[in-house]
Amino acid sequence: MSQPAQLPDPRSQKLYLLPGPFGLEGGGFLSDLTLSYETWGALNEAGDNGVFLCHALTGGPHVASHGPRDEPGWWEGLIGPGRALDPSRHFLICANIPGGCYGSTGPGSADPETGEPYGASFPVVTTRDAVRAFKALLDHLGVRRLALVLGGSLGAMLAWQWAVQYPDFVAAAVPIAGPFRATTWSIALNGVGRRAIELDPAWHQGRYEGNGPERGLALARAIAMVSYRSEPLFEERFGRERLDPAAQARLSAFNPFQVERYLGYQGEKLVRRFDARSYVALTRTMDLHDASAGFSSPEEAMAAIRAQVLVVGIDSDVLFAPGALRTTAEGLRTLGVKASYAELTSRFGHDAFLVETAALDLMLAAFLGKGLSPCAS
Numbered sequence: 001m002s003q004p005a006q007l008p009d010p011r012s013q014k015l016y017l018l019p020g021p022f023g024l025e026g027g028g029f030l031s032d033l034t035l036s037y038e039t040w041g042a043l044n045e046a047g048d049n050g051v052f053l054c055h056a057l058t059g060g061p062h063v064a065s066h067g068p069r070d071e072p073g074w075w076e077g078l079i080g081p082g083r084a085l086d087p088s089r090h091f092l093i094c095a096n097i098p099g100g101c102y103g104s105t106g107p108g109s110a111d112p113e114t115g116e117p118y119g120a121s122f123p124v125v126t127t128r129d130a131v132r133a134f135k136a137l138l139d140h141l142g143v144r145r146l147a148l149v150l151g152g153s154l155g156a157m158l159a160w161q162w163a164v165q166y167p168d169f170v171a172a173a174v175p176i177a178g179p180f181r182a183t184t185w186s187i188a189l190n191g192v193g194r195r196a197i198e199l200d201p202a203w204h205q206g207r208y209e210g211n212g213p214e215r216g217l218a219l220a221r222a223i224a225m226v227s228y229r230s231e232p233l234f235e236e237r238f239g240r241e242r243l244d245p246a247a248q249a250r251l252s253a254f255n256p257f258q259v260e261r262y263l264g265y266q267g268e269k270l271v272r273r274f275d276a277r278s279y280v281a282l283t284r285t286m287d288l289h290d291a292s293a294g295f296s297s298p299e300e301a302m303a304a305i306r307a308q309v310l311v312v313g314i315d316s317d318v319l320f321a322p323g324a325l326r327t328t329a330e331g332l333r334t335l336g337v338k339a340s341y342a343e344l345t346s347r348f349g350h351d352a353f354l355v356e357t358a359a360l361d362l363m364l365a366a367f368l369g370k371g372l373s374p375c376a377s
Contacts, residue, residue: 036103
């Protein structure tokens with residue numbers, strides 16, 4: 001059943017209820033917005049060693065384990081003693097974005113007006129809304145300034161928004177494999193994924209009972225996975241191999257290719273841990289992302305950035321082209337922003353930011369140690 005996911009270790013989960021109704025950029029409000037979050041390390045006396053980690057589309061606040069008995073997090077290899085993100089030096093925070101299904105208020109939460117889940121009526125949450133909510137959380141925690149904000153994909157969009165929206169609060173930003181404004185290509189892919197969910201007979205405007213739109217969510221994930229991996233990786237792993245290579249009827253529709261089986265498996269795996277309603281809501285958040293909203297131009301918004309910025313691209317990324325990210329970094333520099341560009345070399349495509357943690361750790365260490373990455377171009 002497609003349903004709200006649970007954190008690996010409930011003891012690590014913290015909840016913060018924002019005071020008063022939370023107004024939204026697109027109109028309306030959330031009367032009881034709650035953020036689920038986790039922390040590692042401790043805040044220093046000056047309140048300026050905070051690092052805010054922004055998760056990707058189907059991620060949550062569990063970035064790393066809190067002990068040997070805890071489940072590994074989605075960036076486990078990037079956090080720990082001796083690494084660039086060291087809890088002995090940094091106060092690390094990650095919060096589930098509003099609209100998610102890992103403890104924060106989202107489409108699966110009860111609407112106070114009706115007592116029923118919001119479903120498809122959950123209001124639109126933009127990256128500007130999300131960052132404003134996160135800022136309220138950090139104020140609550142006593143963080144006076146962020147030493148660093150970083151994230152990949154949707155997390156990169158949030159990192160861009162942080163740098164623009166709170167220029168004097170953010171010392172450094174590292175957006176990884178994510179654009180300053182959503183691209184037409186990513187909007188198209190997200191739209192197809194949402195359509196797959198909404199055409200599932202179990203959808204019922206997100207107010208499903210019992211079994212949720214599992215087939216739709218699985219198909220949406222399979223579609224997305226084609227853009228999350230690279231063509232060379234697919235070729236290397238699967239080639240043109242069929243499920244039963246020994247079968248005589250190799251042209252049979254009942255003997256699919258191995259890559260088809262892999263995409264189906266990825267879809268089924270997501271269904272076990274994620275809510276289709278949040279998938280719809282958060283892909284809309286991604287599509288609406290524009291860090292220059294409220295400014296006369298993207299250039300004006302970029303010029304407002306005071307943080308040092310390291311833009312990270314991935315050479316095999318077919319979702320967010322590295323060339324476009326390099327151009328963004330170059331544009332920032334022409335506007336007087338202290339910006340650099342670095343590129344992960346990987347066959348894993350867009351998802352390399354979740355896989356190549358050793359290389360990413362080196363990039364972050366150089367950036368944090370010298371202010372700008374030596375990989376700058």
